[in-house]
Amino acid sequence: MKPLRIVFLGTNGVGKTSTIRRFLYGTFQEKTEETLAQSYNETVFLPNGIFQQVHILDTCGSDEFPAMRTVNIKTGDYFVVMYAVDDRKSFEQALNFCEEIKEIKGKEFKRILIVGNKIDKKCDREVSTDEVLRTSIKHDLFWFTETSAKLNCNMRCLFQIILRHYVKSDDCFVENRNVSKCRTYTPNRFKHKSRKISMQDLVYSLCNTS
């Protein structure tokens, strides 16, 4: 079964690595190092009883490696395009990344989630929620959320939006059609994996925290 590839894009320092680590490991660091490229491989237990491999790709925020970004976009299934709400330039750059994705994947490509991180920095906000909503519609982008990796706010929601869409999509059906017969064996294949994320748990947790 083909792994699902979720690619994180966004300019330097918007919080891509912090978001992924907060979600996967529950940790947050005030000081981080610039990422070159890092892949996290997880197993997700989907509500239809299928174990799905998910590759989360954390990319480099700087513009030094455009060729690498092109490859990541070509091979990605879903994109999380991040900006920091206290950094207007990072929002403008996020829109450029969205355009780049659409140029490569096609104008009709919709699997892009815009994420405004660092909402804990209320006093330093440079990008309002309203503005992003208006701009997103203009750019034909429909998924948007705001987060704080620092305060652990909306971290689950972010992955949930993507996984929910995937489960309902034809891709999931086609990919998993033949696997369902042997799904009782599937857990053993992933026995070595230390952690599994249940989407039902995610829904439950989200309902109980909001």
Ligand SMILES: Nc1nc2c(ncn2[C@@H]2O[C@H](COP(=O)(O)OP(=O)(O)OP(=O)(O)O)[C@@H](O)[C@H]2O)c(=O)[nH]1
């Ligand atoms: N206040 C606040 N700071 C955050 C938040 N998320 C990340 N940071 C801080 O922002 C800085 C950069 O975070 P990273 O996660 O390394 O950002 P990145 O997008 O991975 O950066 P590159 O790998 O260089 O592209 C770090 O000092 C983090 O502690 C947040 O939600 N709120």
Ligand SMILES: [Mg+2]
């Ligand atoms: Mg990083």
